[in-house]
Amino acid sequence: MTANKHALIDHFRMMLDMRHFEEACLEGVPTREIHGELHTGIGQEAVAAGLAPWLRREDALVSTHRNHLHALAKGVDREKLLAEIFERENGLCGGRGGHMHPFDPATRFSATGIVGSSIPVALGFAYGFKMEGVSDVAVAVIGDGATNTGAFHECLNMAAAWNLPLLVIVENNSYAISVRFSDVSATPTIAERAAAYRAWGRCVDGTDVEEVWKACGEAFDHVRGGGGPALLEASCFRFQGHYEGDHDTYRSRAERKRIRAEHDPLTLTEQRLLDAGAATQEELKRMREASRSETAALLATVRAAPMPDASGLHRYSFVGV
Amino acid sequence: MTEPVRNVRFSQAIGEAIAGEMEADDRVLLLGEDVGRSGGVFGVTRGLQERFGEQRVRDTPISEMAFTGMGVGLAMAGYRPIVEIMFVDFVGVCLEQVMNAMSKIPYMSGGNTRVPMVLRTAGGCIGSAAQHSQCLWGTFAHLPGMIVVCPSSPYDYKGLMAAAIQSDDPVIYIENKRQLNKMSNTHPVDAVVPEGRYTVPFGKAKVVRQGSDLTLVTISASVGDALRAARLLEPEGVSIEVIDLRTLVPLDTETVAASVAKTGRLLVVDEDFHSFGMSGEVVARVVEALGPQALRQVARHAMPDIPLPAARTLEEAAVPSEASIIEAVRKMK
Numbered sequence: 337m338t339a340n341k342h343a344l345i346d347h348f349r350m351m352l353d354m355r356h357f358e359e360a361c362l363e364g365v366p367t368r369e370i371h372g373e374l375h376t377g378i379g380q381e382a383v384a385a386g387l388a389p390w391l392r393r394e395d396a397l398v399s400t401h402r403n404h405l406h407a408l409a410k411g412v413d414r415e416k417l418l419a420e421i422f423e424r425e426n427g428l429c430g431g432r433g434g435h436m437h438p439f440d441p442a443t444r445f446s447a448t449g450i451v452g453s454s455i456p457v458a459l460g461f462a463y464g465f466k467m468e469g470v471s472d473v474a475v476a477v478i479g480d481g482a483t484n485t486g487a488f489h490e491c492l493n494m495a496a497a498w499n500l501p502l503l504v505i506v507e508n509n510s511y512a513i514s515v516r517f518s519d520v521s522a523t524p525t526i527a528e529r530a531a532a533y534r535a536w537g538r539c540v541d542g543t544d545v546e547e548v549w550k551a552c553g554e555a556f557d558h559v560r561g562g563g564g565p566a567l568l569e570a571s572c573f574r575f576q577g578h579y580e581g582d583h584d585t586y587r588s589r590a591e592r593k594r595i596r597a598e599h600d601p602l603t604l605t606e607q608r609l610l611d612a613g614a615a616t617q618e619e620l621k622r623m624r625e626a627s628r629s630e631t632a633a634l635l636a637t638v639r640a641a642p643m644p645d646a647s648g649l650h651r652y653s654f655v656g657v
Numbered sequence: 658m659t660e661p662v663r664n665v666r667f668s669q670a671i672g673e674a675i676a677g678e679m680e681a682d683d684r685v686l687l688l689g690e691d692v693g694r695s696g697g698v699f700g701v702t703r704g705l706q707e708r709f710g711e712q713r714v715r716d717t718p719i720s721e722m723a724f725t726g727m728g729v730g731l732a733m734a735g736y737r738p739i740v741e742i743m744f745v746d747f748v749g750v751c752l753e754q755v756m757n758a759m760s761k762i763p764y765m766s767g768g769n770t771r772v773p774m775v776l777r778t779a780g781g782c783i784g785s786a787a788q789h790s791q792c793l794w795g796t797f798a799h800l801p802g803m804i805v806v807c808p809s810s811p812y813d814y815k816g817l818m819a820a821a822i823q824s825d826d827p828v829i830y831i832e833n834k835r836q837l838n839k840m841s842n843t844h845p846v847d848a849v850v851p852e853g854r855y856t857v858p859f860g861k862a863k864v865v866r867q868g869s870d871l872t873l874v875t876i877s878a879s880v881g882d883a884l885r886a887a888r889l890l891e892p893e894g895v896s897i898e899v900i901d902l903r904t905l906v907p908l909d910t911e912t913v914a915a916s917v918a919k920t921g922r923l924l925v926v927d928e929d930f931h932s933f934g935m936s937g938e939v940v941a942r943v944v945e946a947l948g949p950q951a952l953r954q955v956a957r958h959a960m961p962d963i964p965l966p967a968a969r970t971l972e973e974a975a976v977p978s979e980a981s982i983i984e985a986v987r988k989m990k
Binding site for chain 2: 396398427428429430431432433437439440441444446448449450453455456457458459460461462463464467474486487490491493494497651652653654655
């Protein structure tokens with residue numbers, strides 16, 4: 337049973353939009369409109385959707401190579417984001433960044449394609465917020481793989497030593513490309529490492545949008561309240577390969593099938609809405625269709641936009657260029 | 658009676674620039690190991706923490722990856738951070754934030770995000786062997802997106818630092834450890850450091866000595882060595898024009914090419930490694946600008962492509978010096 341049916345419907349809509357956004361991206365791969373790697377967050381929507389309501393415009397969010405859903409959660413313009421992913425001149429960064437490097441100063445959203453490197457940048461934002469004495473939060477989103485980098489340790493240590501408003505959200509999908517977290521990590525969970533830094537830490541089921549929402553609420557309360565850094569580990573499942581084209585031989589067909597059947601945050605939320613009597617099958621279907629057709633229209637718009645002209649190759653390399 | 662000439666250490670000239678900019682703009686702040694309480698291992702930031710407080714002059718743990726990235730985040734948030742990597746050799750542990758974040762974000766963002774950050778670091782040989790004596794400016798210049806500043810004169814040490822802090826582009830500012838503890842009057846030119854604020858523009862090489870037989874192009878502390886060598890060679894009838902590049906990025910090809918067009922001979926002296934670096938780049942640019950027929954003679958005198966040995970005898974055989982520059986010029990006669 338859900339405490340707040342309306343909130344759950346809102347979460348559901350957001351997750352639907354996120355799923356359809358990622359599916360729109362998938363359409364750009366065989367056509368080579370997205371001609372490099374593409375990492376989607378299909379299956380991980382509940383983490384971004386549970387986080388979204390807590391984010392204020394002034395908060396900073398630094399994301400990863402798998403960043404689209406966090407951008408949407410932060411309120412980045414969908415059309416500009418999709419246009420950037422589709423390498424268009426009217427994209428967020430004029431097609432210079434592409435899908436791994438979207439930057440949106442208006443919403444204080446940014447990302448990096450290098451695993452672990454989002455945390456130091458978020459630490460800088462956190463340091464600034466602390467100096468200003470504001471209650472804004474710097475959020476670093478990382479995957480489980482990033483928690484075994486030196487930057488993870490360095491940043492949590494510094495954030496705790498200086499009591500900085502840094503929230504590290506780990507999307508633990510159990511795999512760093514093909515390497516299983518449990519095969520290469522000394523601790524069974526990531527959240528328990530928070531204790532080493534005397535930071536706030538906890539685990540949450542990252543497929544349950546309501547649980548994520550609650551856990552994020554606790555984490556934001558802690559960080560905004562001046563309690564220092566927080567480490568929230570959301571366990572989740574990546575449905576696609578690490579990137580589109582990944583043969584995904586490290587997971588058995590049965591495992592992949594089971595993940596989609598049992599851990600789809602959209603299916604789980606739908607069931608919960610039905611069980612609570614918050615929506616009928618028919619209403620859910622209409623929501624799905626509305627979201628799908630909106631995204632299809634968005635994709636058509638983006639596809640009609642021009643590609644960057646080669647004459648602009650050197651533009652933006654330095655101020656005034 | 659003339660005013661007594663102000664004589665300060667090179668390190669103090671940098672510190673004055675930082676203090677002046679911190680005074681003028683409260684978005685300027687300083688992060689790094691030992692920059693605060695101790696005032697820096699070379700004394701550059703002495704007194705700044707007392708003056709501007711612990712938040713703006715922040716001693717960090719030995720976590721270069723984290724505090725260099727912190728600089729990137731602060732710059733994106735509207736600050737003007739100066740991040741100190743104590744020795745340039747240490748950049749290996751945080752090159753990621755330098756080459757993939759600081760220098761690339763302005764372009765990757767389509768110009769919507771500026772990274773007005775200065776990475777201050779020290780290069781040059783002070784007898785500390787392979788891991789504490791490198792220059793590496795060629796490495797940074799090879800990677801796109803950053804201004805690369807390597808000052809030589811006390812005047813430039815201050816003026817180029819002020820320009821670096823005011824720049825909206827990311828800047829690598831490489832001091833030379835051979836100079837930091839020296840007094841400004843030991844430098845043959847531009848030895849006077851004005852007390853007030855001023856800047857020196859990027860990308861303007863300086864002809865620090867006029868000559869007609871040979872163009873000697875160099876940067877950083879080697880400019881002083883080259884000037885002394887040129888003076889000693891004068892009685893041998895060689896007139897050497899010495900050019901201080903001041904910045905590798907942007908590189909002032911025009912000034913160098915104009916000189917070579919006059920002298921027909923080019924010698925590039927570089928305390929950084931010989932291959933794939935500044936010396937080869939300068940020669941290539943001159944050839945592209947003037948055509949190969951404009952050059953009667955070309956030579957490079959740079960750090961050999963080996964890790965710098967510890968023994969003094971070996972070090973002296975490796976690092977370009979006043980004496981070795983004289984030899985290099987004599988070979989060209």
